Each structure stands twice: as C-alpha cells, then as structure tokens.
Amino acid sequence: MPQSTKDLAFLAVKAALACLAAMLLDRLVGNPDSVSSTFVAVLCVSPIVLAGIRQAWSQLVGSILGGIWGALALQADLPTQAGVPLAVGLAILTAHAARVPSGYPIAAFTALYLILVPRATPLDTFGVRLLAVSSGAVAGFAVNLLVSGIFYRNIFRDRTKLVGQRVYELLPAAARQGPDAAECGFALLAAVQGDLAQALEELRWRRAWATHAAIREMLWRLEHLRFLLHLACNFGYIARENDIEGSEIAAALAWIREPTGPPPSVPPLLQEPLRRIEKTVEDLEQGTAHGRAFWK
Numbered sequence: 446m447p448q449s450t451k452d453l454a455f456l457a458v459k460a461a462l463a464c465l466a467a468m469l470l471d472r473l474v475g476n477p478d479s480v481s482s483t484f485v486a487v488l489c490v491s492p493i494v495l496a497g498i499r500q501a502w503s504q505l506v507g508s509i510l511g512g513i514w515g516a517l518a519l520q521a522d523l524p525t526q527a528g529v530p531l532a533v534g535l536a537i538l539t540a541h542a543a544r545v546p547s548g549y550p551i552a553a554f555t556a557l558y559l560i561l562v563p564r565a566t567p568l569d570t571f572g573v574r575l576l577a578v579s580s581g582a583v584a585g586f587a588v589n590l591l592v593s594g595i596f597y598r599n600i601f602r603d604r605t606k607l608v609g610q611r612v613y614e615l616l617p618a619a620a621r622q623g624p625d626a627a628e629c630g631f632a633l634l635a636a637v638q639g640d641l642a643q644a645l646e647e648l649r650w651r652r653a654w655a656t657h658a659a660i661r662e663m664l665w666r667l668e669h670l671r672f673l674l675h676l677a678c679n680f681g682y683i684a685r686e687n688d689i690e691g692s693e694i695a696a697a698l699a700w701i702r703e704p705t706g707p708p709p710s711v712p713p714l715l716q717e718p719l720r721r722i723e724k725t726v727e728d729l730e731q732g733t734a735h736g737r738a739f740w741k
Contacts, residue, residue, distance in 0.1 A: 455600070459588055460487045466584035474580060481558075481577035482584070485551070489585025492600050493640055495647035497589035500547065501582035507548025508555045508578040511536040515559030516567040525560060532556035551578070597644060598659050601637075605663045608633050609729075612670045617702045619674055620681040621691070627674050634671050638664060666729065673725045677701060680718040687714055 463486035471479045485504050491497035514535045518528035536552035555574055564570040612630050619627035641664050648657040680701075684694055689712055691698075696709035697719055704726045708719050 455596075456490070459490045459592055462592065463487055463490050463581075463585045463588045466587055467581045470580045470584055471577075474576060476573070476576045476580050478573050478577040481574065482581040485578050485581025486584040486588075487581075488551075489582055489589070491585075491589055492597075493643050493647065494586075494589045495643050495650075496640070497586055501586055503545045503548035504551050504578050504582050505575075506543060506545045507536075507540050507550070507552035508575055510539045510543065510548075511552035511555030511557075512559055512571040512574055514539070514552075515556040516571055518556070518560055519563070519567045528560050529557060532560060597648075597656050601641060601644065601660060601663055604637055604640075605666055608637050608667065609670055612674055613702070615674065616677045617698045619677040620684075620698055620701055623681055623685075624678050627678055630674050631671065634667055634674075638667050641667070662732075666732070669725055669729050673722065673729070676718065676722045676725060680715060680722065683714055683718055687712075689715065 464483040467482040467486040468479050470476070471482050476482055488504065489497050489501045491500060511532070514532040518532040521528070523531065533553045533556050536556040537549045540546065540549040540552040555578075558574055559567060559570050562570065564573060611633055615627055615630040619630070624631075641660055644660050645657060645664075648654075648660065680697075683689075694711055694715065697711045697715070700706075700708050701722065704723065708723050711719055
C-alpha cells in the first residue's frame with residue numbers, strides 16, 4: 446500500500462515510542478529480555494488500535510503455544526538437531542489449529558528460544574519469554590491507543606488520497622488492457638478498505654461517532670474509486686470487442702487520464718460507458734455521500 450513520507454515518519458515515531466515504552470516497562474517489571482519485548486512492541490504497532498490488540502493477542506497465544514512445544518522438547522531431552530525442527534513445526538501447526546495464523550512466527554521463535562537460549566529450567570525460560578512478550582504487547586497497545594486513536598482521520602485521509610491518485614494513474618492502462626492492468630489498483634483498494642472496516646468496528650465500540658462518520662465517507666470514496674476502475678476496464682472491453690481502433694479513442698484515453706472538462710467524442714457504443722465514467726468522476730470531485738459533502 447502506498448505511503449507518504451509523513452505516514453512513514455509517523456510509523457517510525459510510533460515504533461520508536463513503542464520501543465521506549467517497552468524498555469521502561471521492562472525496568473518496572475524486571476524483564477531481562479528487552480530484545481524480545483521491543484521487537485514484539487514494534488510488531489504490535491498498527492494504524493488501527495483494534496488491529497494492534499489482535500496482533501498482541503496473536504503474539505501472546507503464539508508464545509504460549511511455542512513455549513509449550515519447546516519445553517516439551519527439552520523435557521524429552523531430544524538432541525538439538527531433532528528438538529528444534531520438531532518443536533518449530535508443531536508450534537506452527539498448533540498456531541494455525543488455534544486460529545491464530547498470524548501468531549505462527551512468534552510461536553516458532555518461542556520454541557527456538559526455549560531450546561537455544563535456556564535458563565536454569567525450561568519453566569524459567571518460558572516465564573521470561575512470556576514476560577517479555579507481554580511487556581512488548583502492552584507497550585505497543587499503549588502507543589496505538591494514545592497515538593493512532595487520536596489521528597485516525599489524518600492517517601486514513603492521507604492513505605485514501607494516495608490510493609485515489611494511484612487509481613487515476615491506472616485508468617488509461619485499465620481502459621487499454623483490461624483488468625490485468627488494474628489488478629494492483631484493486632489490491633490497494635481492498636487493503637485500505639479492510640483497514641477502514643476494522644477502524645469502523647473499533648470506533649463503534651468506542652462510540653466515537655464523529656470519526657466514525659468521517660471513516661464512512663472515506664469508504665464511500667474508495668467504493669467509487671473501485672467502480673471507476675471497473676468502468677475504465679469495461680470501456681476498453683467494449684472497444685476491443687467491437688474492433689474500435691486505439692486511434693479512434695485516443696482522445697478519450699487522454700481524457701480518462703486527466704478528466705477535466707467535457708469528455709471528447711467517441712463512437713456511439715462507447716458514449717454511455719464514457720458518460721458513466723464522467724458521472725463517477727464528478728461524484729468523486731464533489732465528494733458527495735448520502736447527500737452531504739464531506740470530502741474537502
């Protein structure tokens with residue numbers, strides 16, 4: 446997904462704050478493994494608080510599952526060359542069986558940790574690992590809540606604008622070549638829409654209705670961008686099916702790239718598809734959703 450320099454800087458600041466919070470929490474709770482806690486804190490950094498919570502939960506569950514298999518491998522006194530691959534494989538399978546597939550890397554790492562970085566007893570190693578993961582998860586959650594939760598509108602407005610710019614860049618290629626040329630645009634739209642859907646779920650829980658309304662308008666805009674990309678693909682499909690030469694619609698393709706002013710003349714078969722493109726562009730420029738103009 447495209448990110449502006451501001452978005453990347455924001456992510457970097459959040460990651461740095463999460464590391465700092467994890468290290469401060471480590472000192473408070475006596476965690477000796479700040480490498481693990483700061484790494485988990487960075488993994489839990491997310492533009493969406495709810496997504497960060499789910500990531501933290503996956504880290505905790507994955508650590509428990511990986512720790513169990515690592516401890517069992519140690520208890521069975523297996524050679525390292527046998528215990529490591531067996532514990533890692535079982536940790537990954539168990540994480541998927543427990544429906545936390547995003548937690549499988551941390552499950553595998555925890556199994557490795559217990560076997561390759563042992564302390565006095567497997568239980569001691571397991572305890573340190575869980576403490577470190579918990580510290581990092583709490584730190585990441587705190588940063589998400591205090592930082593992302595405040596700036597949702599700015600974060601997602603920037604992302605929506607970036608995706609919109611990318612969609613407009615893809616329109617001529619989509620019209621010439623069809624859906625294959627538009628695939629990356631559809632993927633970008635789906636990614637941002639997924640994030641916004643999670644944000645809406647969280648905002649309903651928080652009863653943050655003003656931000657909820659703003660996010661809904663962004664979803665409206667993304668749906669119209671998706672429709673616009675489909676319309677461009679359809680325009681080109683009709684042209685190819687009817688053997689309309691590129692030279693006959695060259696002006697229309699140029700207009701699709703920068704739809705300013707009235708659309709140029711095209712063969713009759715393409716007049717209605719081009720009119721629908723024009724209408725969708727007008728709706729996007731006006732930013733009108735549900736009879737109200739939000740996108741300014």
